[in-house]
Amino acid sequence: MADPMRIRAQASGGKATVRILMAHEMESGQRKDEAGHIAPAWYIQEVTASHNGNTVLEAEWGPGVSKNPYLQFVVKGAQAGDTIGVRWKDNRGDTRSDEATVS
Amino acid sequence: MPSRRQALSHTAALAALLAGTGLFPQLARASSKQAFDARTIQDAMAALGAGALSESGDVTLSGPDIAENGAVVPFAFSTTLPGVRRLLLLVEKNPVPLVALFNVSAAVEPAFSIRAKLAQSSSVYAVAVMDDGRALYARKEIKVTLGSCGT
Numbered sequence: 001m002a003d004p005m006r007i008r009a010q011a012s013g014g015k016a017t018v019r020i021l022m023a024h025e026m027e028s029g030q031r032k033d034e035a036g037h038i039a040p041a042w043y044i045q046e047v048t049a050s051h052n053g054n055t056v057l058e059a060e061w062g063p064g065v066s067k068n069p070y071l072q073f074v075v076k077g078a079q080a081g082d083t084i085g086v087r088w089k090d091n092r093g094d095t096r097s098d099e100a101t102v103s
Numbered sequence: 104m105p106s107r108r109q110a111l112s113h114t115a116a117l118a119a120l121l122a123g124t125g126l127f128p129q130l131a132r133a134s135s136k137q138a139f140d141a142r143t144i145q146d147a148m149a150a151l152g153a154g155a156l157s158e159s160g161d162v163t164l165s166g167p168d169i170a171e172n173g174a175v176v177p178f179a180f181s182t183t184l185p186g187v188r189r190l191l192l193l194v195e196k197n198p199v200p201l202v203a204l205f206n207v208s209a210a211v212e213p214a215f216s217i218r219a220k221l222a223q224s225s226s227v228y229a230v231a232v233m234d235d236g237r238a239l240y241a242r243k244e245i246k247v248t249l250g251s252c253g254t
Contacts, residue, residue, distance in 0.1 A: 015212070028220065030198055049211075056210035062139045064194055064202035064220050066175045072216035076209075 007100035009075075009084045016078035016102045018049065020071045020086055028063035043091060044069060050085040051075050078102050138201050144193050144228065147201045151189075153232050159184075159239035164229035166243055173221040173247040180229035180241070181214030189232040190215060196225035221247045 003023035009016045022044065029041025041063055049057040056075055075084065080102050087097040137150035148156065159182075166178040180192060190213055192202045202219045213231065221227075224247045230240045 028198070030222070051210060054210070056208050058206040058208075060135050060139070060204045060206075062199045062201050062203065064197050064199055066218040066220050070177075070216070070218045072179075073205075074212040074214060076212060 002094060002096045005086055005088075005096065005098040007084060007086055007098055009078065009082075009100050009102040011078055011080045011082075011102045014077060014079075016075045016082070016084070018071075018073055018075060018084055018086075018100075020069075022069045022071075022088060022096075024067070024069060024088075024090065026063065026065055026067045026069060030063075041091060044088045045091050046089040047071065048087050049073070049075075050083075050087075051078055052082050053085070135204055138204070139199060141201065142198070144195055144200045147193060148230070148238065151191075151204075151232065153230070153236065153238035156230075156238040156240060158242065159231075162229055162231050162239050162241040164227065164241040164243050166227060166245055168244075169246045169248065170221060171248055173223070175218050176221050176245060176247075177216065177218050178227065178229075179214070179216040181212070182231040182239070184213075184231065184233070184239070186234040187213040187231050188234050191228075191230040191232065192217065192219060193228045193230065194219060194221055194225050195228070197222050221245060223247055 006021040009018045024044050025042055027039050027042040031039050033039050043063045044061050047059040048055055082102040083099055085099045089095045138147045141147035141150055161184045162182045164180045170176040187207045190205045193200045194202055203217055205215055207213045227243050227245055228240050230238050232238050
């Protein structure tokens, strides 16, 4: 199981800005290690976000997203106390889900 | 497969990518997988079945002019237009140009921030694919002083 995500969601003016920091190597499959071997690709492919259980965002990523990905987006109609859930899945099939409460 | 001509200017290249692609997006999953396998922006957009592509002032892309470190380059991209189906971020000279694809639902604003890798100095495109199939883009040139590859 990967390290937890850090999720902050702040409501203002009828919407909430969500900021997520994920812990992931995001290995592109292009990099060579010290021994000169190409490190195999290992990166997050799917990200989904939900607001009170309803999916609001589906994203697909390639290996071009930076290590320890940062993502910011805005959920309409989210208020303080609501739950924002985020789930990612990488190309090895590993997944991680975390939730945060809108403040 | 369209012939690839590296020498094309960006606009011509982007225009060429859509000319003659008779593709229609079937299931989003299938076409997006091809898009991430694509090695050029043209092929990526063709795989997504986007329609006519044009530069638009209604799509915004912001990022640094000069990136000290190509491994972590922050971008923010958005559009003010209604009827957006998808927002994409593409880096022209990356081995895999398509960085991220966001399916925009009615519950989120078509505005995202993300950090991307740049293998070298490159044009970066934010593309908004509209419900009617049009693809509108904003472009930014990013200079990278230290690439994200080979280290």
